[in-house]
Amino acid sequence: MKAIARPLPFVLVSSGHGTMIVNRNDYRMVDDKRGYGVGHQIFESSYFDPQEIQLALDMLSLRRQVHGDGVLAIDGGANIGVHTVEWAKHMHGWGQVIAVEAQERVFYALAGNIAINNCFNATLHYAALGAEEGSITVPKPDYLKPASFGSLELRQSGKNEFIGQSIDYSPAGGQPVKMITVDGLGLSRLDFLKLDIEGMELEGLAGALKSIAAHRPIMLIETIKTDAVALKRMLDEHGYKQVHVGINILAIHSADPCLAHVNFV
Template identity: 75%
Template structure:
């Protein structure tokens, strides 16, 4: 049988988060020494955003302390699953994680990472989070060439971030992906909601307002590509205190006893 030569972008890496399937092309170099991307961080430091992960773990622990076992957390924009895995391992026996990722090839790595790390309290969904259920055509990057795949914006807009390669938003060059809402998940409990979905954060929150009103989850929402003023206004309207923590807005409802224990530099 003839051996076919083919590239191998996805590889196994022994990281601080466990064994991970990572794309070795997941990077964008800013200059000769500086770069970014989930894969880039993992290959350079063995970890991805450890301070952000630690913040999420602290919040989940507080939620259990004040509201008991059965904690439910959504990792919106899960990528290859660093947060999903760390949360699931922490909450073994007392909570569960729902990871949502829109990019098909990245989702395969996410699902594989959940399996290889035996995170039986984690469920992952191949979908995009939005304001209404339906579908969305998302661009298809070349995973065989360098780019920060976690920085890919699903919608075209003026000034899309250059992620390391040109992205074609022509519909017939993209893939149809299911669009879901947080409310549509029909959760009986929601304690923590992370949204890192490259400018679609406000859309996803619009589709989560019933859950926000009912469950008053803690939230960690990325702000670098969304209207931060509109986000703060929405959170104010729903009774949340919010703090800028790096590139994220941390939001805790005024009725949540965790608020008194939150320390933000």
């Protein structure tokens, strides 16, 4: 065999979430000591956002307690699947997860993590979540070089975050990826909707309004790249009580009996 030298960015790690495929370049250093990224957190502490994950698990358990078995949750912007894996393991025997991820190489890691952790109650979509069905050109970062890949914004704007490397938003620098909507999934039940889609949260909500009206899911929505006023107005219009939890808004419908079990002070 002729040896061919090549880089190996994706590696298996024994994390607090189980065996996971993680890109060892998934980090952006702010200075000599501080950095961020899903991979960065896992390599530094073996966990990614454990408090946020626990909050999600608590909400899934609450929906089961109030609405019974058959809980269905959507992980919008699943990245390598830390939330997806933890939710699926937690809901073994009583719930399902649908995970959506738009970066091709990251999606492959997500699929591997679902397989290696035996999450048979998780279904994956290689797609972007938006307001309408169609296609979107997803930029392709260099996964062989450091960057916070989970911070990649699919749409170019004057406020795009620098994730650790320059991103080419030209059509030639990306690839077409299917755009789907939550409503287009035709779900008969929806209990929990997480949207962490890097500034496209309002679009993701716009494509979920029929499902939200029908099923009144609990929602966890990242706010750091979203118009907070517009988000609050949309949630208000659809009857949701809201509380800030870190960089997210936790929203529970005013008519959902789950609300009585959560302190919204």
